[in-house]
Amino acid sequence: xxxxxxxxxxxxxPQSFYPLAGKMIPWFWALAAVFGVAGLxxxxxxxxxxAQQGEGYxxxxxxxxxxxxxxxxxxxxAGWAALGLAYNTRLSGMMAQALAPTGALFAFLSxxxxxxxxxxxxxxxxxxxxxxxxxxxxxxxxxxFIALQSAIDDPRRADKxxxxxALVGVVNIPIIYFSVKWWxxxxxxxxxxxxxxxxxxxxxxxxxLLCALACWMYSIAVALMRARSIMLERERHTEWVRxxxxxxxxxxx
Amino acid sequence: MYWNxxxxxxxxxxxxxxVWGSVGVMALLMILEPILIxxxxxxxxxxxxxxxRAEQADTTERREQGTRRSKN
Numbered sequence: 001x002x003x004x005x006x007x008x009x010x011x012x013x014p015q016s017f018y019p020l021a022g023k024m025i026p027w028f029w030a031l032a033a034v035f036g037v038a039g040l041x042x043x044x045x046x047x048x049x050x051a052q053q054g055e056g057y058x059x060x061x062x063x064x065x066x067x068x069x070x071x072x073x074x075x076x077x078a079g080w081a082a083l084g085l086a087y088n089t090r091l092s093g094m095m096a097q098a099l100a101p102t103g104a105l106f107a108f109l110s111x112x113x114x115x116x117x118x119x120x121x122x123x124x125x126x127x128x129x130x131x132x133x134x135x136x137x138x139x140x141x142x143x144x145f146i147a148l149q150s151a152i153d154d155p156r157r158a159d160k161x162x163x164x165x166a167l168v169g170v171v172n173i174p175i176i177y178f179s180v181k182w183w184x185x186x187x188x189x190x191x192x193x194x195x196x197x198x199x200x201x202x203x204x205x206x207x208x209l210l211c212a213l214a215c216w217m218y219s220i221a222v223a224l225m226r227a228r229s230i231m232l233e234r235e236r237h238t239e240w241v242r243x244x245x246x247x248x249x250x251x252x253x
Numbered sequence: 254m255y256w257n258x259x260x261x262x263x264x265x266x267x268x269x270x271x272v273w274g275s276v277g278v279m280a281l282l283m284i285l286e287p288i289l290i291x292x293x294x295x296x297x298x299x300x301x302x303x304x305x306r307a308e309q310a311d312t313t314e315r316r317e318q319g320t321r322r323s324k325n
Binding site: 044047048049055056058062063066102105108109112113117119120218221222225228232233236241245246 | 255256262265266267268270271272274275278279282283286287290291293294297298301302304305306309
């Protein structure tokens with residue numbers, strides 16, 4: 001028990017997290033590729049057509065994973081931010097900063113694929129519907145977080161300011177998720193939920209879940225890559241970065 | 254396999270533009286993002302190494318000057 005506790009804290013320091021992340025990144029890339037190929041194969045080559053929407057429904061295999069990730073990454077980012085505020089650990093701010101651009105990417109992709117799905121199905125690229133609007137707000141929250149962090153020179157202060165913004169913005173996540181229930185929206189209800197059996201064919205469901213898993217693995221790989229760069233940048237005054245990049249010459253000092 | 258021909262696959266039942274427009278942009282961005290991160294990392298590492306080397310040269314020079322002065 002005691003051992004495990006010590007190990008966790010060991011990896012909370014950038015110095016030991018950096019090589020660990022470096023080892024894990026190729027595995028997450030491999031998993032992302034495997035899940036992605038399997039998911040797209042099922043979604044685009046095996047799954048039958050949708051009775052109501054025709055072939056255009058296949059955007060679901062991109063749209064739903066992107067939307068899930070945009071919300072989930074925000075929760076993880078806010079979680080790191082909260083940890084950072086509570087324990088003042090260096091790693092927390094770095095992880096939150098590493099996740100934000102990928103979250104913004106998925107929020108944008110969710111809106112983009114949604115627009116391309118909405119046009120043939122609803123006849124409009126965009127409507128000011130509760131779900132679409134709250135997802136747009138999510139994108140703005142990500143952009144706001146990135147802008148706020150980069151506007152403050154001192155990284156520790158930037159982390160704190162960003163953390164508060166991230167935590168306040170968390171209220172938007174349940175609004176996005178439940179918007180289709182709370183309001184009368186043009187956006188369709190959830191096809192997959194935790195509480196009831198999914199209202200879609202098995203093959204479609206599997207295709208979608210595999211694509212979602214691929215996006216998960218992608219997000220972890222990309223966030224770890226970015227976190228490693230942030231670590232080097234922020235810890236450049238420390239001995240371990242010097243030893244890592246300076247090679248033998250640094251040790252002679 | 255669900256499709257009868259490749260052209261049918263491309264047409265996506267007249268929704269080709271929307272489906273492939275989604276696939277294309279998503280694939281592009283998800284390929285671009287890791288490339289940009291890797292490039293940023295490369296230039297960061299180069300910059301830090303340059304900086305460390307410069308500091309190193311600075312300190313050795315100062316040390317040499319110091320020894321020269323002590324010999325005198």
